[in-house]
Amino acid sequence: MIQAIRGMKDITPDETPYWHVIEEAIRRILAAYGYCEMRTPLLEQTDLFARSIGEVTDIVEKEMYTFSDRNGDSLTLRPEGTAGCVRACIENGMLHNQTQRLWYTGPMFRHERPQKGRYRQFHQVGVETFGFSGPDIDAELILLSASLWQALGLYDLTLEINSLGTSENRAVYRDKLVDYFSAHLQQLDADSQRRLHTNPLRILDSKNPDMQALIGDAPKLSDYLDEESKAHFAGLIRILEQAQISYTVNPCLVRGLDYYSKTVFEWKTDKLGAQSAVCAGGRFDTLVEHLGGKPTPAAGFAIGMERLFELVKDLVEPKHLPHAYLIVDGSDAVIKGMILAETLRKRLPGLRVVNHCGGGSLKSQFKKADKSGATVALIIGEDELSSETTAVKYLREDKPQEHMSEEELVNQLSNLVSNIR
Ligand code: HAM
8 A cells, every 4th residue: 555655644634623723823813913824836946945044954955855847947845934935025026115924834845854743744834024123023923922822722832032143243153163162072973073064053952961061161152242133132032021921041042044143032842852842933134135135134933833733732622513413314305404404504604514415224324413523413304394394303412302493493503503613
């Protein structure tokens, strides 16, 4: 049997109702903050990612799904959404003399080693803002994400923030860091030795317990920030404090993508093992210009939806169960039932009625009705056909079965819709 590709999961109908609850909450909150949806292709030219995410990042070096198409062009399945969003904004003339608050959602692809919370196809909801240079928008992004956690009943995520300053600040710091780690070469693990001359800041991100003391004593980027970056970071902190958002400053938070400057942040959980970041982002003030646009300040974040799903699936209540399950006895009842169900759905928007199709004994139909999770069973048999009524059986309550006219039925079910919806 042909199986799904390693690291790529099906999301089955018993899971999708939870996804819908999460996605609806996210859409509601994004709308409340004035964000508009952007949709971009899954495929982009490989060069877009190499130039934005960075040639010597893990993503570009070893995780991209890259192939030549029939014209021989090198294309890549997007490993993240920021690069495509920036490209689209430049291409559609959305940045000049304008500000933008945008969001997107969809699958992303990274050829990583699959494990809990880490997949090769995963989904993000990403948010990007353009044209805002101050720390107020950084704070807005954090407040927006905090509202979302609250809406989903998630109270135990922790927020880590840091400032990466400008690329000039990082260049000076990078040299200091290379000097420091070179002097302790023996204590570096193989991964860090490899990173020493390609991407030394990423050594700070190492999860290897044996390296934590060495990393703890390393020079701090905060000592190399220029005045403007320091003021920007202080401005963000001031708003977070006033808004009573708890945070920790993590000087080792450097992020795995090269386009960041100034603020970076991550919302973390301790419930998903090594995959602790549920939501991550920051400022990327030079990326628009780097990709050929006019200089435009920008900031955003992305949520890992599979990770969010894992955390909230026991906290949210999906609303997918039918209100009514229609049971029919005999071929005339089948037709009558079909027409009744059509009428009910039209007259009561939001009502979920499942027709029993495929025949079978009344007993087996009742079994299916019960299994469907429906609140009531509607039954049409010979008696109901002749009296032009429908029998209503309450499946979850100890109430006697009733016979109702169409009007009475609409009335009764309208209560259900407003109660259950
Ligand atoms: P990222 O940190 O690479 O940032 O990914 C953001 C989030 O996507 C992660 O925190 C994680 O929850 C989820 N994620 C990443 N890789 C995987 C995976 N293999 N399996 C499951 N979930 C994963 C970005 O992608 C940036 N574009 C975020 C951003 C937007 N920065 C500014 N704007």
